[in-house]
Amino acid sequence: MELTKLKVRVKCDNGACANLADYAVKRSGTPVVRELHLCGECLAAIAGLYDGIKVKKTGVKSRKGGKNVGTNMGDRD
Numbered sequence: 001m002e003l004t005k006l007k008v009r010v011k012c013d014n015g016a017c018a019n020l021a022d023y024a025v026k027r028s029g030t031p032v033v034r035e036l037h038l039c040g041e042c043l044a045a046i047a048g049l050y051d052g053i054k055v056k057k058t059g060v061k062s063r064k065g066g067k068n069v070g071t072n073m074g075d076r077d
């Protein structure tokens with residue numbers, strides 16, 4: 001897979017997103033009309049979603065900052 005910066009102005013492929021695409025995601029040999037064109041916002045959002053899935057799957061809690069928030073264990077005092 002390859003992520004390239006787009007030089008042409010095309011619409012972001014993410015559903016209702018109205019932005020222009022900044023990046024093309026493609027496998028080698030993908031015809032240009034079948035490339036996935038995404039704006040920076042959508043690409044970052046998708047990457048974030050995938051990170052979330054990975055964290056859930058593996059049970060690894062690797063959040064930057066190291067601050068442990070959101071543990072509802074009920075023993076605060």
Ligand SMILES: [Zn+2]
Nearest residue numbers: 012017039042
């Ligand atoms: Zn977008």
